[in-house]
Amino acid sequence: MxxxxxxxxxxxxxxxxxxxxxxxxxxxxxxxxxxxxxxxxxxxxxxxxxxxxxxxxxxxxxxxxxxxxxxxxxSEDQRAALRNEHVGFIFQNFQLLPTLTALENVMVPLELKGRKDAALRAKDLLAQVGLQDRLGHYPAMLSGGEQQRVSIARAFANEPKLLFADEPTGNLDAETGQKVRNSCLI
CATH class of the missing domain: 3.40.50.300 (P-loop containing nucleotide triphosphate hydrolases)
Incomplete structure (x- = not known):
């Protein structure tokens, strides 16, 4: 199917x-x-x-x-619910919420699903992309490559069945891009 x-x-x-x-x-x-x-x-x-x-x-x-x-x-709400259930999206321009920390940005889709382990899962995903030391940093405090990695971690938060990735490693240097690809996320 x-x-x-x-x-x-x-x-x-x-x-x-x-x-x-x-x-x-x-x-x-x-x-x-x-x-x-x-x-x-x-x-x-x-x-x-x-x-x-x-x-x-x-x-x-x-x-x-x-x-x-x-x-x-x-409706837009119905499409959003379908995306939250099945889809991860890595945006070319990150789409991070500026008033939330890296950890909170990754927690958003988990909390929308009512997951009690949202913080633990978000910390694990951020560690997988090498940002375990940046959990409390806001997007403006992160480099473009670090923001991209937060976006990647967020895209995998709900274990999507389908991932849309718009130039997911375009803002990463070659070494970091390879590490992210090898991390089992992409």
Whole structure:
């Protein structure tokens, strides 16, 4: 069974009298255990496609099914609940909450699920990405690479069945990127 099915998905924006077509009738499916890479030049719609597949946005036409559930008829809250249940997302621009520490940022999805071991699980994940000494640091106190690692740890907090990663090691130096990839997280 496909865990993700994209059918004839299009996304366009209006810009004055012009219509900018970001995606045009994209179709594919992903089975459990598949590893899929979306490659293309900057500005080609990769981030837009990932966001649509994860239900962060809705397409202009076509459909996305995530774990057998069509995303189009769902409200934002329903899509968020589906993501929290099944999906991890590593954002290219981190999306960390600036008023929360590294530990608290990783705890958020765990607490939303009502997990009693949220702090322990978050500490373990941050240790796996080499940030065990930065638990109390706020995003502004962390380097770009450290913020990226917090984002990676947060993406794995709820043991997702599907991970969307938008350039997950793009802000890491080569050695740290390799360590994170080898850490069993990515």
């Amino acid at each position: 496909a865990i993700l099915t994209v059918s004839e998905l299009s996304k366009f924006y209006s810009s004055g009298e012009k219509q900018l077509r970001i995606l045009d009738k994209v179709s594919f499916s992903v089975q459990a255990g598949d590893k899929v890479a979306i490659v293309g030049p900057s500005g080609s719609g990769k981030t837009t496609l990932l966001g649509l597949c994860a239900g962060l946005d809705t397409g202009s036409a076509g459909s996305v099914q995530l774990f057998g559930q069509a995303l189009e008829p769902l």
